[in-house]
Amino acid sequence: MTSLRPPAHRVHPRARLMWQLAAGTEVLVLAVVLVATGVVADLYDLRWWMPVLLAAYAVVRVVVVPTWRFRVHRWEVTPQAAYTQTGWWARERRLAPMSRIQTVDWDQGPLERLLGLANVTITTASAAGALSIGGLDQATAETLVAELTAKAEAAGGDAT
């Protein structure tokens, strides 16, 4: 075996929708700025390549990246460890033992609340070692927090 197997579970499919919505908003703002400065205020000549460039950017941000990201983002909790995989172009897998877990955080942004999703963040004594699982179903996230807290406590250790 020459490579690390990916974590077992995918995040919730609605996470992809959330990433698309966030990226869509960003693209929309850019489009509004382009129209406002180029057409309404007429600050410069609107060339044909400007909207084309924006459209290409929109395709990448709204279609390609969220799909790619959804294929990468995974998580797993084993009896003694937490294991996550995030990213898209640059992929990052993080592994931390239960005995070193310091805090388990649960949080939800406005967009996530709308879609019934939540994030779970696991911190260790290393500032470089936090594991973050974004885009979980709200109920799954709550169960996960309870499970991690219980396991971390059972694993003991001073978490340093």
Next chain:
Amino acid sequence: MSDWQRLDPRMLVVEPVSELRRFLPVLLGALLAGGFARGGGLGWELLAVAVPVAIGVARYLTTRYRILDGRVELRRGLLQRTLRTAQLDRVRTVDVTASLVHRVLGLATVRIGTGAGAEQDLELDGLRAPQAQELREALLARVAHEAHAPDDADAAAPPAAPTERPVLRLDPGWARYAPFTSAGVVAAAALLGVASQALPDSAWRLDRLPDLAPAGWGWLLLAAVGVLAAAVSSAVLAVLGYLVAHWDLTLTRTPTQWRLTRGLLTTRETSVEDARLAGVVVREPLGLRLAGAAELGAVVTGLGQGEKGTLTLVPPAPRAVVDGVAGAVLGDDRPTDAPLTAPLRTHGPAAVRRRRLRALAPAVVLVALVTASVGADLLTPWSLVLALLVLPAAIALGEDRARSLGHLASEGFLVSRSGSLARHREVLGAEHVIGWTVRDTWFQRRSGLVTLEATTAGGSQRVQVLDVPEHDGLVLAAALTPDLLAEVGYRTPPSQ
């Protein structure tokens, strides 16, 4: 020591002096203003002196501390009062510092760290020097005791008789390495900058060199002398800085701690408990490497993050000295040098290609840009010659960085080396590895490489193994933390 106590009364001298120093800009302003307003008397000047002095005195009068019920408490402030508490069983480091003013008056500052970051440290500024030492001993004896008998089963057993053994004493001759560090280079660059402002433009216009000869040889000579002067003075500054910071540096081994004292004007004394010493970093920047020297830092947990997480144990010194101290520190009482001198596992051809490419690519882009600019008549052809000089430098850099790459699992330590201009070899104890991060970009995946990081609570919070083949990286991780890797189904394959 259960009642609230004041700091040493001699702080009545130190506090106003340091307040005056803080108020110096205001003071100067007042003096200047006073100069303009002749006949106005000394009112403003007096006020400008009296206010800082009053603040200093008030600070002394309102600061009290006590040690009670297993904690240290510090109360201070007149208008905004603060009470800072440190649990004795949470004390991780105790520093004793004495600035020049403190030393003249026989005082010292005790800084008690609980590992929660520098802002949370509890500082007792102004105890008599012997009293400061006493407090330090008491605090650390307690720390050591807790560490060795956590279940208070044999709480009555006194700690072993303190035997102290010096491990290193600084040889002032090592200051000769100071100019080879980046400090020397930075000083030289700063001086060059000043020189460039002072010299006439024509001395720096390389594109006009042919025009300068022979009439301009004088300027050229002047420029050469200037550069030489800058180099010499930066070297002298670096040596002086080295001596002031590290004068009389002594590293002492006590039964449970490492103690480091150093400093010419301000003396500093830092103690690190064994359990907090996670590993070492041997730094060999190019200059030091060429001079056969290196620098040693200790990765300490609970010192706070970033730069402060590493404690310089040995300033630039001969490589053999650094290896010796590192071996002593890593092996506690039976020195080991395998993690420092054993040959490292190389990262293979794909990693070498990647280092070369990443060093060369920016240089090629630069040359292309300059070529285009010369073509468009924006730059003189001379600049192309300069740009082409960057290419061999980039190639050499890439080769050296490729040669530096290596890792090893040795005697329970993770060893990783990388870098060229700032080459460093990091050694981290396996028990201080918290978890792992495996990172790979699309390019890295194509060549089967990953960047493996062991996360830890000390130093820069991570030890990086750059561009390692994924299989080798996993073998390394499994060798150090087999249980953790087994959790995700990875077991070390039987050795071939």
